[in-house]
Amino acid sequence: MRSLLLKLGVVVVVIVVIVIGWQNRSTEPPVWTDAEIDVLRSLSLASLPALPPDPSNAVADNAQAAAFGERLFFDPRLSANGGIACSTCHQPARHFTDGLPKGQAIGTSKRNTPSIVGSAYSPWLYWDGRRDSQWAQALSPLEDPNEHGSSRLQVVAVIAGDDAYRSAYRALFGEFGDISGDDPVALNNAFANVGKAIAAFERTLLPVASRFDDYVDAVADGNRQQRESLFSDDEVWGLRLFIGEANCTQCHNGPLFTNNEFHNTGVLSSPGELPDKGRVAGVQEALADPFNCLGDHSDDPARQCAELTFVRTGPELIGAVRTPSLRNVELTAPYMHKGQAATLAEALRHYNEAPDAMIGHNEAKPLELSTRELRQVEAFLKTLTAPSVPNAI
Amino acid sequence: MIMETTAFRLFLSFVVSAFFSGAVFAHGGVVQEDDLCVIKVNYLRAHFKIYQPRVSGHEQFCEDLPAASESVFVMEYQHDALKGMPIDFRIIRDVTGKGRFARMEDIEQIDDLGSATVFYQEAVIEPNVFTVLHEFSEEGEFIGIVSATQPDTSKVYAAVFPFEVGFTGVGYWPFFIVVLLLLQLQYLVMSGRLRRWTKGRWSRAASSLLFCALLIAPAAPVSAEDGELRVSYSTPAGPPEINRIHSWILHLESADGVPLENATIEVAGGMPEHDHGLPTQPRVTKELGNGDYRLDGMRFHMRGYWEITVTVVTAEGSSVVLIPLHL
Known part of the structure; x- marks a missing residue:
């Protein structure tokens, strides 16, 4: 009896050793094919096109407007209690996020604070795309009772009452007009201009190259030694999974690792809240926004506005939210639109399982990756961390 | 044995109550x-x-x-x-x-x-x-x-x-x-x-059937006399890239090369492998003459295989042409 137990014990130990060995086996990293190198290049910052123009904002590329907008971005006077600035939630040191599941300002905001870096490339702003330009977006938190809790009247009064702001404003936009509130058009115009200055600053926030970008250069140059010194085997395998079996580049594509489109990935609702309707509601808000590209305050005389004109609605957008960029993802936890995933590992586990969505239809399919493979994808994602923060102030 | 009978009875009562609640x-x-x-x-x-x-x-x-x-x-x-x-x-x-x-x-x-x-x-x-x-x-x-x-x-x-x-x-x-x-x-x-287990099998079977059907089905003719409809496209701003909104010029002509004018065109598209459509709702905004039509609002948000369906309606009838596209 005892010898049988002993034998059984030995068998169990051998199995455990084999399993652990298999889990941690070392495998030669793959040799990239030409097609894969092409994909890697498409993800590198070197492939980032020039900033798309924003014809709805005449001062979008004006350096003075950016300097003015930068001061506004950090100014807590643009809030009901004098304590909340844009930078309260969009903290430069945290890649313009706040490390919280949902933004905390005057109250708790509706969703997770997204980074602003590279957002000039997105045709839609917010998780549900309810604004169609950076300047229209910048206006919205100022009047959100849970965020800045201010009003356009108060915001414009702060600017008109500050000598430096007043002269910066006049140099860019001319006279204020009647901003007492008696003339809503003049007030809305001045308010829109505040958003346009903030947007001019936000437009300058662009991603900084990471170890991944250096690795792509080394791969493209055929520099094996540099390639091997830049990426560990696990990181290489993780990248292989990222562009292959794990299907990540279906949405996280291009040099910003986002297609800026809307997808339902079946994330669980946030505690105490209904499942987020996402884009299906956001698109209606964008179309109705008086500050959108087709509105009276747009500077585009031709009103081209292709994204807004050819926008799509429909039930596929139920529960769909915008793909976030993965650059610096290691430093922008928690993840998902309500911060439902505390860690990268948790977010990856979610995609590996791809459960049925509570509302709408989960576009993702279960990946069936092993825990080892998930660790490798996570290792790769950490290579997207930039050594420095853009526009560190 | 007794246990099995009890379990079976309980199971039966479950079935019966489920039936009744459904009926009620x-x-x-x-x-x-x-x-x-x-x-x-x-x-x-x-x-x-x-x-x-x-x-x-x-x-x-x-x-x-x-x-x-x-x-x-x-x-x-x-x-x-x-x-x-x-x-x-x-x-x-x-x-x-x-x-x-x-x-x-x-x-x-x-x-x-x-x-x-x-x-x-x-x-x-x-x-x-x-x-x-x-x-x-x-x-x-x-x-x-x-x-x-x-x-x-x-x-x-x-x-x-x-x-x-x-x-x-x-x-x-x-x-x-x-x-x-x-x-x-x-x-x-x-x-x-x-x-999923059953659906996967059905949808795979269905999509392969559909694929076979597409292979053998020629582009539907606009009318019997004119022969088949041909649709081609060009992209004036360079080849289509992902995540960039752009325009196409569609060219419509019959099999013998006669340009098709005054057509009503509807465009849809998607990725059959991923079960989703285009991220935008493109539309033909202008007829340029000589069978050319300007199609605005095209955008692709993923690399891979896309299918664009062009539905053409003229006085003679309607037809659907499928444009396959690898990005």
């Missing part, structure tokens, strides 16, 4: 049809599911709920009329004494509906998907009442569904085994694993 509420209640939980509000139907995200994650329930916890009720309309109807949602404690057999007549006899009510969502028109959230503070027997008002006639349709929160009155262990077996079956069904 066929005119307005929640029923399990195949693998889908359906709420019938008179003739109007919606896919019905309940979640307890804090205790059961993504698991779906049809009626009974395992715990007194945050519960999200979801109705996904199968009938478009519901999109425009004000719908209200009420949950009451079961004060009818009828349990599983409570119906609308019993609800109407309750004197003080207000004091029995634990949750009430006032009537709202919800065009996409109807959701409500209620956190149950205690276990017990409850009744859900969903009413939808027909806006034109002001006629009210209602569905009544009794349900239990927390498994109460559970006897001895063989019963547990049956419950576990059923839960496992329900999990397989409700989690969609069974469905």
Whole structure:
């Protein structure tokens, strides 16, 4: 009896050793094919096109407007209690996020604070795309009772009452007009201009190259030694999974690792809240926004506005939210639109399982990756961390 | 042997009660049809599911709920009329004494509906998907009442569904085994694993059939005399790139090269492998002459295989041409 137990014990130990060995086996990293190198290049910052123009904002590329907008971005006077600035939630040191599941300002905001870096490339702003330009977006938190809790009247009064702001404003936009509130058009115009200055600053926030970008250069140059010194085997395998079996580049594509489109990935609702309707509601808000590209305050005389004109609605957008960029993802936890995933590992586990969505239809399919493979994808994602923060102030 | 008989009887009673609850509420209640939980509000139907995200994650329930916890009720309309109807949602404690057999007549006899009510969502028109959230503070027997008002006639349709929160009155262990077996079956069904397993096979078979059909089907002719319709396209701003909105020039001509003028064109597209459409709604904005048409609002958001379908309508008839595209 005892010898049988002993034998059984030995068998169990051998199995455990084999399993652990298999889990941690070392495998030669793959040799990239030409097609894969092409994909890697498409993800590198070197492939980032020039900033798309924003014809709805005449001062979008004006350096003075950016300097003015930068001061506004950090100014807590643009809030009901004098304590909340844009930078309260969009903290430069945290890649313009706040490390919280949902933004905390005057109250708790509706969703997770997204980074602003590279957002000039997105045709839609917010998780549900309810604004169609950076300047229209910048206006919205100022009047959100849970965020800045201010009003356009108060915001414009702060600017008109500050000598430096007043002269910066006049140099860019001319006279204020009647901003007492008696003339809503003049007030809305001045308010829109505040958003346009903030947007001019936000437009300058662009991603900084990471170890991944250096690795792509080394791969493209055929520099094996540099390639091997830049990426560990696990990181290489993780990248292989990222562009292959794990299907990540279906949405996280291009040099910003986002297609800026809307997808339902079946994330669980946030505690105490209904499942987020996402884009299906956001698109209606964008179309109705008086500050959108087709509105009276747009500077585009031709009103081209292709994204807004050819926008799509429909039930596929139920529960769909915008793909976030993965650059610096290691430093922008928690993840998902309500911060439902505390860690990268948790977010990856979610995609590996791809459960049925509570509302709408989960576009993702279960990946069936092993825990080892998930660790490798996570290792790769950490290579997207930039050594420095853009526009560190 | 005795155990098996007991289990079998319990199983049988489950089947019988399921049958009866289905029969009783066929005119307005929640029923399990195949693998889908359906709420019938008179003739109007919606896919019905309940979640307890804090205790059961993504698991779906049809009626009974395992715990007194945050519960999200979801109705996904199968009938478009519901999109425009004000719908209200009420949950009451079961004060009818009828349990599983409570119906609308019993609800109407309750004197003080207000004091029995634990949750009430006032009537709202919800065009996409109807959701409500209620956190149950205690276990017990409850009744859900969903009413939808027909806006034109002001006629009210209602569905009544009794349900239990927390498994109460559970006897001895063989019963547990049956419950576990059923839960496992329900999990397989409700989690969609069974469905995915079968659906995967069906959709693969269907898509390969469709692919074969596409291979053998030529582009439909505009009319018999003109022969087949040919559609070609060019992209003036360079080859299509992902994540960039751009325009196409469509060129339409017959098989013998005669340009097609005055056509009405509709364009749709998507990725058949990923089950989704284009991210935008492109439209033909201008006829340029010589069979050329300007198509605005094209954008692709993923690399891979796309299919663009061009539906062309002229005085002679209509045809659909499929443009395959590898990005």
